[in-house]
Amino acid sequence: xxxxxxxxxxxxxxxxxxxxxxxxxxxxxxxxxxxxxxxxxxxxxxxxxxxxxxxxxxxxxxxxxxxxxxxxxxxxxxxxxxxxxxxxxxxxxxxxxxxxxxxxxxxxxxxxxxxxxxxxxxxxxxxxxxxxxxxxxxxxxxxxxxxxxxxxxxxxxxxxxxxxxxxxxxxxxxxxxxxxxxxxxxxxxxxxxxxxxxxxxxxxxxxxxxxxxxxxxxxxxxxxxxxxxxxxx
Numbered sequence: 706x707x708x709x710x711x712x713x714x715x716x717x718x719x720x721x722x723x724x725x726x727x728x729x730x731x732x733x734x735x736x737x738x739x740x741x742x743x744x745x746x747x748x749x750x751x752x753x754x755x756x757x758x759x760x761x762x763x764x765x766x767x768x769x770x771x772x773x774x775x776x777x778x779x780x781x782x783x784x785x786x787x788x789x790x791x792x793x794x795x796x797x798x799x800x801x802x803x804x805x806x807x808x809x810x811x812x813x814x815x816x817x818x819x820x821x822x823x824x825x826x827x828x829x830x831x832x833x834x835x836x837x838x839x840x841x842x843x844x845x846x847x848x849x850x851x852x853x854x855x856x857x858x859x860x861x862x863x864x865x866x867x868x869x870x871x872x873x874x875x876x877x878x879x880x881x882x883x884x885x886x887x888x889x890x891x892x893x894x895x896x897x898x899x900x901x902x903x904x905x906x907x908x909x910x911x912x913x914x915x916x917x918x919x920x921x922x923x924x925x926x927x928x929x930x931x932x933x934x935x936x937x938x
Contacts, residue, residue: 706785706786706788706789706790706841706842707789707790707791707792707794707841707842708720708723708786708789708790708791709791710791714760714786715753715756715757715760716752716753716756717743717753719789719791720791721743722757722762722786723786723787723789724742725739725742725743726762726763726779726783726784726786726787727787727788728742729742729779730779730783730784730787731881731885732881733766733768733770733776733777733778734754734763734766734776734777734778734779735770735773735775735776735777736750736751736754736773736774736775737750738750739751739753739754751774751775754775754777757777757783758777760782761780761782761783762779762780762782762783762786763777763778763779763780763783764777764778764780765777765778766778781909781912781913784905784906784909785905785909788842788844788903788904788905789903790841790842790900790901790903792842792900792901794839794840794841795839795840795901796838796839796840797833797837797838797839797840799901800833800840800843800901803843803899803901803902804829804833804843804845804921806897806899807827807843807845807895807899807902808827808921808922810894810895810897811824811827811895811922813894814891814894814895818852819866820852820866820887820890820891821851821852821853821859821862821863821866821887821888822849822850822851822852822887822888822891823849823850823851823852824847824848824849824850824891824895824922824923825848825849825850825923826847826848826907826920826922826923826924826927826928826931827845827846827847827848827920827921827922827923828845828846828847828848828907828910828918828919828920828921828923828928828932829843829844829845829918829919829920829921830844830845830846830910830916830917830918830919831843831844831903832844834917834918834919834938842901842902842903843899843901843902843903844903844905845902845903845904845905845921846904846905846906846907846909846910846918847892847895847904847905847906847907848907848923848931849888849891849907862887863886863887866886866887866890867883867886867887870886870890892904907931910931910932910935911931911932911933911934913932913934913935914934915934915935915936916932916934916935916936917935917936917937917938918932918935918936918937918938919937919938920937925937
């Protein structure tokens with residue numbers, strides 16, 4: 706998915722909406738959350754959320770938080786929007802180079818014993834599987850698996866990675882960012898600031914029907930079982 710800097714979504718710039726959805730993709734969304742993020746009042750925030758729901762980017766939450774009138778969760782379409790790029794289309798040659806460099810970084814991450822996770826699977830989907838010469842993002846869903854056995858050792862290693870990040874000057878804006886850092890640092894290393902590469906959670910593909918994909922890392926037979934509605938190519 707691609708967006709433009711001058712695009713308006715639910716009354717706000719697309720880049721603002723993208724940042725909001727990225728921040729809220731793992732949590733229940735209520736009006737107070739939107740009001741704080743957008744620096745507006747609860748009434749306008751509630752209307753903003755209603756508009757996002759009409760666009761299919763969020764949907765009513767399965768469980769309503771205490772004392773809330775409305776609560777939402779991000780949808781598959783919302784996740785796609787959160788990962789959308791505002792960069793210009795690239796040539797197929799450039800996209801192929803981005804994919805090759807990504808796979809090199811996968812090997813580097815998997816070979817690093819200090820990192821908590823390794824890449825179990827990487828699945829290419831989106832415009833790169835078309836025949837077009839001008840492409841959007843290089844869309845890849847990644848599946849992470851812990852390198853560490855045992856819950857106690859896993860917690861210890863995760864804390865080591867968080868404190869190592871603090872020593873390097875990393876600032877965590879929330880407790881949530883602190884908690885997920887061991888996986889976030891993997892994503893950052895894989896992305897390597899590429900504006901063309903768009904990384905997605907592996908679980909997104911499992912919820913899509915008819916999605917065309919190509920396994921670029923991992924066991925293709927195993928991946929097929931995890932994406933029952935997909936079309937391998």
